[in-house]
Amino acid sequence: MRLTDARTGAQLTLQALPVDPIAEGQVRSLGLAPGGAVRLLRRAPFHGPLLLEVGGRVIALGWKIASGLEVSPVPSPGSESG
């Protein structure tokens, strides 16, 4: 599913980077990589940006870029804590 369709608070795995090469480069230059773990922290109203936690850092991604990211939910949310 697309990152923009994910539930707020969900722990996700990044499946695919954006198809657009410029957007791909931008996402990559923030250290995001396929297979990486991402948590959707919050979203701004009116198709505003999404706030993600990636490797302990917090990143804001505009709606358009975020909608180009494919993610899959991590099945057991409990395993992430500790």
Place this chain on the structure above:
Amino acid sequence: MRIALVGQPNCGKSTLFNQVAGYKAHTGNFPGTTVAYTESKVRLQGEVVDVVDLPGTYTLAGTNPAERVTLRYLASTDVDVIINVLDATHLSQGLDMTLELLELQRPLILAVNLLDEADRLGLRIDGPRLQRELGVPVLPLVASKGRGVRSLFNAAFQAARNPQPITRPRYGRDVEDALAGLAEALRGTTTPLHPEATALKLLEGDNELAAETERTTPALRPKAEQAQRDLAERRGQPARWVVWGERHGLAGNLEHLVVTQGERRTSWRDRLDDVLLHPVAGYLALILILLAFFQVVYATGNAVEPPLLALFGTWTARLHATLAGQSLLDTVAIGLLQGVAGGAAIVMPYLIPFLLGLGFLEDIGYLPRLAFLMDALMHRLGLHGKSVVPFILGYGCSVPAVMSTRILENRRDRFLAAALSTLIPCSARLVVVFGLVAAYVGPWAAAAIYVLNLFMIAVTGRVLSGMMHEESPGLILEIPPYRLPAARSVLAKAWYRVREFMVEAWPAMIVGSLVLGLLTFFGMTRWLDLAARPLTWVLGLPAATGVPLAFGILRKELSLVMLGQALGTLDFDLVLTQAQMITFAVFVVFYVPCLATLVVLRRELGWRAMGSVAALATIVALVVALAVRGGLFLAGI
């Protein structure tokens, strides 16, 4: 000997650099880019060595100029040892690039920084284990307190003197096979990087490197492209994603091996975003924060401005008296003094508190959050959240506003943000709105001008972005944790921007003031009034307003004073109707930014952009002022 510092943004690399930087630190740009690096000479074990602070990046993928120049710099034989600074609180992100650095097979030292912060978060890092796993020295560091700096540089010195063999990370079998094939084709040729690193970068699709190797080994590029296709077919995703994904996975595994998460102590910082980024409370907080900010700035400016103006008034009178009889010299001297006074007494009292406040908001970490909150709204203007910064700066002075568009990624966004931010009434234009409209018509009319201004900026933004084919790349921004600002850093930032104003804009103000004085002296203002008559006539203003309008370009903050001079009184009620006051103020708010802003626009974005912004501002000013005049007429004002 040369030591290069490499690491992700905000990992403390520059703090480390500043701990050791000696007397000869200087900042430069990489040739052909605007990516900056800083270099300094340091005395180490009796030898003078060069230490270079490379730009912060997360990868060496070459997706942006900073990554590209970092990779190139490290590849050059000038670097004897690389110090890779890692942020202990985000180790896996940093390790991702560490693995890339290992692939270069050059002497490498790891410095695990921010250990104090990691401790606060309950993270424990097994340095010796990391050293065993990677086969390179790993040293602890708290750069901000200077802890571990000396031993780090001594270790770096040793590593450069006695280079040890480096083992690069191993990838999946198919990736390794592809690499072996490409490295074989590179055998015997000179490659920009280590042959295996070159092969890996080719597999990752580094186009610049591909073009470079093509010159020496023409057969390589088709071979690399074939290898990419094969790998992509086998894995069902682009070859570069395979490499990035595997490297990221390896970094994650390393983190699992060396980091243990203890109990995390939560603090106010963790709770603050629940309010400040809340879909409703966040916007209320934003309004309150900005209102408080502007209130403080204007209160300070209002308190400081009158005594300074009075002081300059006394000096002007004294100068007049001294130079009595030498009228041309008097004109020149007074013109120069008034130019100095304009900067010191009218701009600085607002600019300095404004920049201090901005530096505070920046250092505490609020500006990126502001960009997050404003992103959706800025999209309506064809921009994204980060461009809210030039807009806010614009209320202080257009000069730093235009300069701050450097934070935006592409030229289209920079032009659009610069053009729109110059339409924002700066503190000099505020003088006209308040001194004329608020004072003689009423505060509600002044407020209405500000609302109208925001509305027109929105309309102009939509029209302009509609005319541009390119689209904004969108917001992509790291949100740093909240930090208590250090006074030194806030002061340093404010001083840096004040200095930019002093160097870039103030001289233009002084020259403008001198030109104005000379034109008056030689009686040329009449001709200007005549030349501007079509404009003043169409706006329904007295002919004498031509000079203040024309010279508003030179010195916007003096528009009101000049209006008084031109009309022969500072009691504007006697010479202007309320409609004329409002029309005049509206026109001044929108039209051509001052000379200082134009100078900066040209320097930042070129002649064409400067001309376009000036033309745009004039058109918008004319349209809005005419509409306002018509509206006021219909309303019977």
